[in-house]
Amino acid sequence: MSSLTTPITCRNFYAGTWHDGSGDVIERKNPATGELAAIAPRSQAGDVDAAVQAAAEAFRTWRKTLPAERAGYLHRLAEECSRRVDDMAAAITREQGKPLNEARGEVRKFVTALHYYAEEATRVFGRTIPNDVGGFLSIVQKEPIGPVAGIAPWNYPIELIGWKLAGATAAGCTIVIKPSEYTPGCAQILSECVQAALPAGVVNFVYGDGGTGQALVSHPKITKVGFTGSAATGQQIMRSVSGITALSLELGGSCPMIVTAKADLAAAVKGATRRSFRNAGQICIAINRIYVEQPVYDEFVSELAAAADALVVADGIKDPDADVGSMTIDETFQRTLDHIADARKRGASVVAGGDRINELAPGLFVRPTVVADTPDDALVMSEETFGPLVGVAPFTDLDDVIARANGVPGGLAAYVYTQDTRETFALASDLDFGNVAVNNVDAGIINAPYGGRREAGFGYEHGPEGLESYLQLKHIRLHHGAR
Ligand code: NAD
Numbered sequence: 001m002s003s004l005t006t007p008i009t010c011r012n013f014y015a016g017t018w019h020d021g022s023g024d025v026i027e028r029k030n031p032a033t034g035e036l037a038a039i040a041p042r043s044q045a046g047d048v049d050a051a052v053q054a055a056a057e058a059f060r061t062w063r064k065t066l067p068a069e070r071a072g073y074l075h076r077l078a079e080e081c082s083r084r085v086d087d088m089a090a091a092i093t094r095e096q097g098k099p100l101n102e103a104r105g106e107v108r109k110f111v112t113a114l115h116y117y118a119e120e121a122t123r124v125f126g127r128t129i130p131n132d133v134g135g136f137l138s139i140v141q142k143e144p145i146g147p148v149a150g151i152a153p154w155n156y157p158i159e160l161i162g163w164k165l166a167g168a169t170a171a172g173c174t175i176v177i178k179p180s181e182y183t184p185g186c187a188q189i190l191s192e193c194v195q196a197a198l199p200a201g202v203v204n205f206v207y208g209d210g211g212t213g214q215a216l217v218s219h220p221k222i223t224k225v226g227f228t229g230s231a232a233t234g235q236q237i238m239r240s241v242s243g244i245t246a247l248s249l250e251l252g253g254s255c256p257m258i259v260t261a262k263a264d265l266a267a268a269v270k271g272a273t274r275r276s277f278r279n280a281g282q283i284c285i286a287i288n289r290i291y292v293e294q295p296v297y298d299e300f301v302s303e304l305a306a307a308a309d310a311l312v313v314a315d316g317i318k319d320p321d322a323d324v325g326s327m328t329i330d331e332t333f334q335r336t337l338d339h340i341a342d343a344r345k346r347g348a349s350v351v352a353g354g355d356r357i358n359e360l361a362p363g364l365f366v367r368p369t370v371v372a373d374t375p376d377d378a379l380v381m382s383e384e385t386f387g388p389l390v391g392v393a394p395f396t397d398l399d400d401v402i403a404r405a406n407g408v409p410g411g412l413a414a415y416v417y418t419q420d421t422r423e424t425f426a427l428a429s430d431l432d433f434g435n436v437a438v439n440n441v442d443a444g445i446i447n448a449p450y451g452g453r454r455e456a457g458f459g460y461e462h463g464p465e466g467l468e469s470y471l472q473l474k475h476i477r478l479h480h481g482a483r
Helices: 045-062 067-083 085-096 100-123 159-171 184-197 210-217 231-240 265-281 294-309 330-345 398-406 421-430
Strands: 012-014 017-019 025-029 036-041 127-130 136-144 148-151 175-178 203-205 224-228 246-250 255-259 287-293 349-352 369-372 389-395 413-417 435-438 471-479
Touching (some): 012 045, 012 184, 036 085, 045 203, 067 100, 067 184, 085 184, 148 210, 159 224, 265 287, 265 389, 265 413, 287 294, 294 369, 294 389, 330 349, 330 389, 389 398
Parallel strands (some): 148 175, 148 224, 255 413, 287 389, 369 389, 413 435
Antiparallel strands (some): 012 203, 025 036
């Protein structure tokens, strides 16, 4: 395992080797301690251009590799990454804040995604279509779309790069990745695995901030942008790409959970605790707001408060098994405190947590917080907090609560707890979200499509759909003359 104290030096990686950037340097500090964790270039348009040219050059040969060959390369990359799980995990914890064991889990899931897409690469099929006139045949074949830009946020810095990298390269595309400016160090380690496993130019990295990302998505040789991040940046990217660049947007939103009187309440409390506070609530599919049917409301609130109070919050390097680590950036830390203050002001009661943990300052630690009797117009019930805070409110009518759950601009994930079949089907069908998890809180699995609706974006990652989005169709109409 590499050092837990030496800052990681990141260098742009393209055409199979590392390069200095031409801009100034970004210093990323550990949000738990304030210590320097990584330094990375703030890449300029010229750096981005060099990386895209490398991806475009490599595309000429990578697109022609046989699917089984690509599968072999991706399995090899998975093996390289398996060897570096501890290094990547330590880098994640030092710059992102989640506890070390949780970070190890993230890297292992990325390794699984690489193996999965290695296999999917061999399952891309076309079709034939009979023609209305004899002697003709139409063949529909799928081809890689071209060099791709992958732009990722900081909350799952390896997995969210990984889904793009794996789907795109399995499809026969090459990719230029811009990691988040807050989590460059783990990407540097990933680039070392890439160098050991893949041909030059297939996967490339440029570091930098939004300006670097802007130069990348608007580069004329980029044929597709795969973006995960905030709705505001997603909208900015829609304006920046040229009209002929394909685009998929995985954005944020406010995710509801509905617990009916017919639920297994203990299971619902366990699920709510996990999905509200894991990764300090910094998950696009985190539960933001919980609606509980009146007869079981008081019991649910007191058990959720007790479960939140029992979570261990600590520096994730010193306590690898902690439940919750430091938050990652000042902006969402402050927004969490603002949403707590707003809920208080609107009459909600804080039944667990409620403030930063002063003993762990200057680290960005917030006690897991539950606010009960929260009105629908409170910020926590309508906006994405992206922190360890959840609002709870009672309901009495199923149709009414479905309308309240759907009444937000984005639709990424919703959660339901009930043991009743009719309620299960009514809720699963009427919740207007791309993912609905019933009696569990793991809405995303690698072999099923994962995407949002409305302002939560469009396009899919995971599953065969996560590879299809990097393919384009070609219709070949063949006159062979045989009858
Ligand atoms: P962000 O939008 O601020 O940044 C995401 C990435 O975009 C970063 O790499 C950033 O440098 C880059 N960027 C910024 N401006 C850009 C521009 N003009 N052009 C190109 N790139 C630009 O998001 P964040 O704060 O890093 O991440 C948190 C957000 O991500 C939350 O809203 C969360 O819900 C969302 N998210 C969504 C999913 C999902 O699957 N739907 C998953 C994780 C996170």
